[in-house]
Amino acid sequence: xxxxxxxxxxxxxLALVGSLLLTGCSTNGDNGGDEAEASLQGKRVRVVIGSxxxxxxxxxxxxxxxxxxxxxLDFNGKVDAIGASRALEEIVTTEQNGETIMMFHDMTYxxxxxxAYEDRYALExxxxxxxxxxxxxxxxxxxxxxxxxxLAELAEWLEANPNEMVKIAIEAGGVSQLVFNSYYNWVDDAxxxxxxxxxxxxxxxxxxxxxxxxxxxxxxxxxxxVTALEQYVSEDVDxxxxxxxxxxxxxxxxxxxxxxxxxxxxxxxDGEPFVFDKEYNVFYPEGMPQSIIDEVDAAIAEIAEDPAYxxxxxxxxxxxxxxxxxxxxxxxxxxxDSLMNMINNSPSLDELTAE
Amino acid sequence: MFEIGILHIAVALMGVVVGIVFGAIxxxxxxxxxxxxxxxxxxxxxxxxxxxxxxxxxxxxxGGLIPAILINIPGTPSSITTxxxxxxxxRRGEGERALRxxxxxxxxxxxxxxxxxxxxxxxxxxxxxxxSAVEKFLIIVFAMTVxxxxxxxxxxxxxxxxxxxxxxxxxxxxxxNNMIRLVPEFLRVELIYGFSLLPVLIGLFAISQVFEEAExxxxxxxxxxxxxxxxxxxxxxxxxKGNFINIVRSSAIGTFMGILPGVxxxxxxxxxxxxxKNFSKKxxxxxxxxxxxxxxxxxxxxxxxxxxxxxxxxxxxxGDSTTxxxxxxxxxQGIQVGPLFITQNPDIWNTILLALxxxxxxxxxxxxxxxxxxxxxxxxxxxxLYPIIILMCVVGAYAINSxxxxxxxxxxxxxxxxxxxGKIRLPIPPYLIxxxxxxxxxxxFIDALKGSNGYLSVxxxxxxxxxxxVLIALSIIYAIYDNRKTAKTA
Amino acid sequence: xxxxxxxxxxxxxxxxxxxxxxxxxxxxxxxTIVIQELKxxxxxxxDEKKCFFIEGFDKVKLFxxxxxxxxxxxxxxxxxxxxxxxxxxxxFNLLYAGWHSKKSIIVSAVISVFTxxxxxxxxxxxxxxTLP
Numbered sequence: 001x002x003x004x005x006x007x008x009x010x011x012x013x014l015a016l017v018g019s020l021l022l023t024g025c026s027t028n029g030d031n032g033g034d035e036a037e038a039s040l041q042g043k044r045v046r047v048v049i050g051s052x053x054x055x056x057x058x059x060x061x062x063x064x065x066x067x068x069x070x071x072x073l074d075f076n077g078k079v080d081a082i083g084a085s086r087a088l089e090e091i092v093t094t095e096q097n098g099e100t101i102m103m104f105h106d107m108t109y110x111x112x113x114x115x116a117y118e119d120r121y122a123l124e125x126x127x128x129x130x131x132x133x134x135x136x137x138x139x140x141x142x143x144x145x146x147x148x149x150x151l152a153e154l155a156e157w158l159e160a161n162p163n164e165m166v167k168i169a170i171e172a173g174g175v176s177q178l179v180f181n182s183y184y185n186w187v188d189d190a191x192x193x194x195x196x197x198x199x200x201x202x203x204x205x206x207x208x209x210x211x212x213x214x215x216x217x218x219x220x221x222x223x224x225x226v227t228a229l230e231q232y233v234s235e236d237v238d239x240x241x242x243x244x245x246x247x248x249x250x251x252x253x254x255x256x257x258x259x260x261x262x263x264x265x266x267x268x269x270d271g272e273p274f275v276f277d278k279e280y281n282v283f284y285p286e287g288m289p290q291s292i293i294d295e296v297d298a299a300i301a302e303i304a305e306d307p308a309y310x311x312x313x314x315x316x317x318x319x320x321x322x323x324x325x326x327x328x329x330x331x332x333x334x335x336x337d338s339l340m341n342m343i344n345n346s347p348s349l350d351e352l353t354a355e
Numbered sequence: 356m357f358e359i360g361i362l363h364i365a366v367a368l369m370g371v372v373v374g375i376v377f378g379a380i381x382x383x384x385x386x387x388x389x390x391x392x393x394x395x396x397x398x399x400x401x402x403x404x405x406x407x408x409x410x411x412x413x414x415x416x417x418g419g420l421i422p423a424i425l426i427n428i429p430g431t432p433s434s435i436t437t438x439x440x441x442x443x444x445x446r447r448g449e450g451e452r453a454l455r456x457x458x459x460x461x462x463x464x465x466x467x468x469x470x471x472x473x474x475x476x477x478x479x480x481x482x483x484x485x486x487s488a489v490e491k492f493l494i495i496v497f498a499m500t501v502x503x504x505x506x507x508x509x510x511x512x513x514x515x516x517x518x519x520x521x522x523x524x525x526x527x528x529x530x531x532n533n534m535i536r537l538v539p540e541f542l543r544v545e546l547i548y549g550f551s552l553l554p555v556l557i558g559l560f561a562i563s564q565v566f567e568e569a570e571x572x573x574x575x576x577x578x579x580x581x582x583x584x585x586x587x588x589x590x591x592x593x594x595x596k597g598n599f600i601n602i603v604r605s606s607a608i609g610t611f612m613g614i615l616p617g618v619x620x621x622x623x624x625x626x627x628x629x630x631x632k633n634f635s636k637k638x639x640x641x642x643x644x645x646x647x648x649x650x651x652x653x654x655x656x657x658x659x660x661x662x663x664x665x666x667x668x669x670x671x672x673x674g675d676s677t678t679x680x681x682x683x684x685x686x687x688q689g690i691q692v693g694p695l696f697i698t699q700n701p702d703i704w705n706t707i708l709l710a711l712x713x714x715x716x717x718x719x720x721x722x723x724x725x726x727x728x729x730x731x732x733x734x735x736x737x738x739x740l741y742p743i744i745i746l747m748c749v750v751g752a753y754a755i756n757s758x759x760x761x762x763x764x765x766x767x768x769x770x771x772x773x774x775x776x777g778k779i780r781l782p783i784p785p786y787l788i789x790x791x792x793x794x795x796x797x798x799x800f801i802d803a804l805k806g807s808n809g810y811l812s813v814x815x816x817x818x819x820x821x822x823x824x825v826l827i828a829l830s831i832i833y834a835i836y837d838n839r840k841t842a843k844t845a
Numbered sequence: 846x847x848x849x850x851x852x853x854x855x856x857x858x859x860x861x862x863x864x865x866x867x868x869x870x871x872x873x874x875x876x877t878i879v880i881q882e883l884k885x886x887x888x889x890x891x892d893e894k895k896c897f898f899i900e901g902f903d904k905v906k907l908f909x910x911x912x913x914x915x916x917x918x919x920x921x922x923x924x925x926x927x928x929x930x931x932x933x934x935x936x937f938n939l940l941y942a943g944w945h946s947k948k949s950i951i952v953s954a955v956i957s958v959f960t961x962x963x964x965x966x967x968x969x970x971x972x973x974x975t976l977p
Contacts, residue, residue: 046758046975054390055673055682063394063687078973079394080757085528085547116533172533202805203531203856208672212616216487218806231671231693240484241670241694315689349532353856391972511881515874522867529860536860562914569906569941570899738941739952742934743960749917750926750964750976758975760922767914778897797863804854811850 038289040075040296043099047077048091050084050104053206057135057225060316061280062103065132065300068309072299079103084111088121094285101129102283107174109336113343116173128332129282129293130300131323133313137226138175138249138278139259140168140183141233143214144242146221151247152265154221155187158195167202169210169222172349175278176223177201178339179249181346182274186267201352215241226254227317251275269342280318281328297324358402358706359713367406367710371717374414378421381428381557381744382751382766385415389680393687401688401703406710408684412677413465413660413714417722420457420653425450425732428561428744432552432621432791433659435784436628436652438560439505443644451730455590456646457653458722460602464654465715467606468613468661472668473708476697480669483614488806489814491618492799493823495792498622500827501629502785503834505642508841510834513785516776520789525797526550545761554752554765555790559783561748562770565741567777598650601631609655613662613674617799620659620675621791627655633833639841661711668696668704909940921977926969929977930961 047066051058063079070077082090087102088111094100111117140151148154158164168183170176180201188196202219204210207229210222232243245259251273253261263273282296303309304322313320323331346352370392377388388411396404419431424441437457444453471479486494499517506513526537527549538546595602605627612623631651632641641648663674664681671693673679685692690700697704722729732740752766753759776783807813815821854862898907913936920929934957942949969976 048757054393054680055686059683060686063397067394067397076973078975080975081390082757082759083548085544086756086759089544089547172531204802205530208616211670211672212484213488213802213806215484216806218488218802227691228671231691231695234695236698237694238481240481316686349856353854387974391974511874511877515871515878518867518871518874522864522871525864525867532856532860534857534860536864566907566910569910570902572903572906736942738943739938739956741941742937742956745914745917745937746930746934746960746964749921749930750968750974753921753977754968754974758977760918760977763918763921763977767918770914771911800863801854801859804852809851809853811852 038291040073040292043075045070045075045077046100047079048082048087048100048102049079050087050102050107052081052083054081056206057278057318058103058105058280061133061313061318064309064312064316065103065280065303068303068306069296069299072303073295085117088117091126091283091285092121100285102126103132103280104283105175105278105280106178106335108281108283109332110175110178110339111173113336113340114173114177123332123336126286127284127288127293127325128329129284129325130297131279131281131321131328131331132300132304133280133318134321135225135278135280135318137254137317138179138223138276139226139229139245140179140221140223140247141214141229141243142221142246144233144239144244146244146246149244149246150260150265151183151262151267154246155191155195158187158198159191162194165198165200166220167200167218169202169204169213169219171205171210171223172203175276177349178343179223179276180352181342182269182276183262183267184352185269185342185346186274189268190266200354201349203349203353211241214243221246225317226259249274249276251277270338279321279332281332282325293325358702359709363403363406363710364713364717366403367410367714368717368721370407370410371414371714371721374411374416375418375421375718375721376414377411378415378418379430380747380751381422381430381561382553382748382755384431384553384677384755385412386677386680387755388415389677393680393683396684397687401685401690402706404684404688405703405706406713408681409707409710410714410717412681413657413711413718414721415677416656416660417458417461417465417718419656420461421454421722421729421732424453424457424649425730426740426744427564429556431656432556433624433656434652435556435621435787435791436624437649437656439628439642439652439784440645440648441652443642444646444649445733447644449588449644450733451726452588452590452594453649454726454730455723456594456649458719458726459592459595460605460650460653461657462715462719463602464606464609464657465660465711465718467603467654468610468658469708469711469715470661471610472661472664472711476665476669479614479665483616483666484670485819486615487817488799488802489817489820490823491615492796492803493814493820493827494615494618494626495622495796495799497823497827497830498626498629499788499792499796500830500834501625501632502788503831504629504632504638504837505788506782506785507834507838509780509782510838512780513782516781516783517785517789519781520786520791521793521796522789523550523555523786524790524793530798531801545764548756549794550765550769550790551752551755551759551762552791553755554762555769556787557748557751558766558769559773559776559787561744562766563773563777563783565745566770566774568737568741594646595650598647601634601647602650602654604634605631605651605654606658609658610662612655613659614665616666616670616672616674618795620656620663620677622795623659623662624652624655625788625791627651627658629830633830638837657715664707664711667692668707670694671696906940910937913937913940926976927961927965930964931957934961 047062049058049062059081066077066079090100091102109123112122148157168180170180184196184199187199204213207224213219214222232241233245247262248259249262263275267274301322304320310320374388377383378385389408392411419434420437422428422430423434423437424445427438427442429435429438441453502513502517527546528535608627609623628651631647632638635647663678666672666674667678682692748766749763752762756762773783803813917933938953938957942953944950968974
């Protein structure tokens with residue numbers, strides 16, 4: 001018995017020693033570059049994104065820039081699509097060793113601003129990194145047979161037909177709610193409460209869920225990206241699913257296309273023409289070594305000039321656009337502040353969805 | 356016109372084999388395999404990528420039958436119904452036969468759905484959008500009637516377990532208003548998305564089994580030694596002879612569920628199994644190792660593959676979570692999948708069809724011939740097998756949401772829940788079916804009401820919906836009649 | 846009358862609508878089951894007191910599994926996947942297969958070193974899956 005006991009002890013202690021050695025090795029590797037020389041080089045970097053979809057805009061842009069970054073800075077980057085709630089949680093709680101970073105768009109601060117996420121996920125609680133891409137391509141679409149061709153006509157049509165009501169499919173807490181609220185507020189200002197009370201929100205999920213709601217007749221308009229929805233506009237598409245684009249959020253028209261912008265239809269936000277670009281950014285947990293921030297900044301600045309990168313993004317409908325961490329921080333805080341007024345003055349979704 | 360060559364076939368074979376491994380490991384799925392390989396495909400040309408990804412898809416969906424049959428653990432959510440009859444067969448010593456039947460049915464289901472994809476994509480897509488939230492809600496209710504059929508002689512407990520499963524699925528954030536419900540304050544962060552399907556599934560099936568075996572000393576053997584020496588029934592293609600109608604019906608149901616966007620793929624095999632039971636001449640045999648049940652489950656879950664591609668390639672809307680990842684593969688190459696895809700990219704379309712054909716046959720050969728070896732798993736003593744199962748389940752649970760330790764806790768929690776269910780005689784399969792379908796049930800219920808301004812009459816307002824109502828009623832009446840009959844004879 | 850068949854959906858509370866319905870159904874079913882059980886009890890007077898655990902159950906293995914599982918999760922959080930898995934695979938193997946024969950312990954050791962290594966290499970390195 002005692003002999004067996006010894007063997008057990010021996011095996012266990014061997015296993016323990018072995019495991020300690022292994023852990024030792026791995027921690028050594030991590031400490032390789034200390035404070036002064038902290039770098040992502042040779043590391044395994046987990047890029048968490050605020051979306052669970054691997055076909056959506058967040059994944060596509062994050063994956064593309066991560067691929068270029070991995071090559072430039074020689075690290076092993078991997079995009080983990082864990083969703084907004086988990087990504088935000090990760091970025092405010094993760095260890096500050098540079099092994100986890102986040103890439104996400106404007107929903108990072110919009111979610112908190114709309115009250116969809118807690119205040120502890122506010123921008124102030126982590127570091128805003130560089131912007132690496134943006135998209136000017138958000139839009140609202142309606143069924144092709146709708147009696148209006150753009151958003152201004154929609155408001156007039158509602159005014160002329162007091163028994164009609166329209167629903168617009170959006171996602172709560174995201175860019176789409178911002179666009180909806182802006183339109184709603186503009187109708188309210190320009191046409192009065194009687195008309196704006198007949199513009200309703202239909203809360204839905206991803207683009208394909210919204211599209212199905214549109215085809216079902218459960219909603220009249222929907223929010224989405226031009227790149228994803230443009231195909232439904234074509235004459236060759238079945239009448240049942242055909243759509244028309246009634247407004248795009250960018251400042252200028254897309255060259256060669258005749259989609260009207262919000263701004264040219266006279267839609268305003270706080271008196272200014274309404275323009276909104278969705279921007280894709282890097283975020284770091286608090287306490288990230290400055291050397292890593294600088295390193296990534298420098299790399300993205302170069303990547304954004306790379307014609308291959310620009311082309312990759314453009315085939316998917318995005319634009320390359322670098323803003324340094326410092327500039328991006330200022331830009332994002334300003335953007336948030338400029339929207340706060342509108343967000344605070346908007347009616348609640350209870351009101352906007354009520355029949 | 357299309358592309359095929361040695362490279363394509365080699366890549367497809369690799370995809371199929373890796374897919375089977377992912378499908379066979381409890382806790383890893385086809386969806387995960389695709390997500391892992393997606394970034395790699397960027398380096399290849401789209402045609403090669405498609406061979407790889409479709410190989411992973413077909414392999415991943417099929418691989419789930421191996422652990423389902425041999426160790427009563429569904430490798431993927433859609434192979435739950437495979438355990439019902441596959442495992443009893445394996446315990447009779449017919450593991451090898453069950454595997455061969457399962458694989459052959461899978462091949463048939465895959466080819467059936469491919470044919471549907473090939474010839475009927477545009478009309479079926481037009482039909483699919485006629486199914487609004489109302490019809491989807493009713494179809495899910497219809498799939499749930501299998502709970503009544505499954506819990507014969509114990510119907511109230513079965514239904515109770517089913518709704519308990521629905522309740523468990525509702526835990527977490529409601530997607531419409533981002534509000535968290537049914538979550539204790541201290542788990543707000545962990546449970547924000549609710550419990551993940553895979554950890555719950557393998558917890559209920561695999562970890563609870565570990566506890567039960569541990570309670571029984573780990574001594575039981577899956578197959579009594581004597582049986583293996585004796586001549587057990589060997590597989591021959593004749594086994595499928597009496598099942599022709601069954602296999603076509605099940606493949607068709609699987610394909611149809613794939614075509615219907617937004618209804619989870621796992622519902623396919625559940626619905627097909629329920630119908631096989633309803634139409635069976637000997638419904639009492641199902642669940643005790645009937646070939647019929649196995650055939651239906653496996654042909655339906657492979658029928659899903661081609662079906663799920665129909666809405667993806669013709670509407671731009673994925674038919675299930677795995678095809679949702681395929682969108683990424685197209686997008687990374689700058690190709691938009693949607694209503695114009697087939698006409699604008701005939702070469703890619705042809706490659707997809709051919710690749711699916713190749714992958715289905717590769718899947719068949721990759722599994723059919725090494726079966727003798729695979730089925731030896733059943734001989735591994737439990738005391739050696741279970742630690743490995745625990746390891747694999749932990750890895751799978753952790754990785755399913757790309758690194759969330761709470762999913763491993765979920766795995767353990769539901770292992771305990773499953774163990775306790777056994778003690779208080781609550782059946783696990785109805786609970787799990789409720790869990791799988793719960794979220795969709797709620798979503799379409801609310802969506803239908805939102806669309807109708809809250810009028811419940813909307814559920815009776817659509818012709819297709821009313822047909823589904825009749826099916827639901829028939830299914831329930833039959834289950835009650837069947838329940839009475841067994842109660843009398845018992 | 847028409848209002849009877851109408852459910853108003855308020856956005857901010859819509860998350861509780863369906864759970865309430867399901868809870869109602871569960872309550873009805875629970876009552877049904879209790880009544881059925883009571884009926885059964887009357888019919889056949891409790892023949893023998895049923896034990897929660899099966900007869901002669903293995904306390905060490907059952908509770909050992911539970912404790913080891915919890916320990917394994919903590920170990921993975923403290924260290925990382927590979928060392929934790931090697932140690933705990935060993936412990937699980939010893940628990941289930943016993944530690945009374947040299948051969949069995951050697952088999953346990955071999956399994957517990959090689960399976961985690963294989964899994965770590967294949968999934969962690971080759972497939973680049975995020976491991977603990």
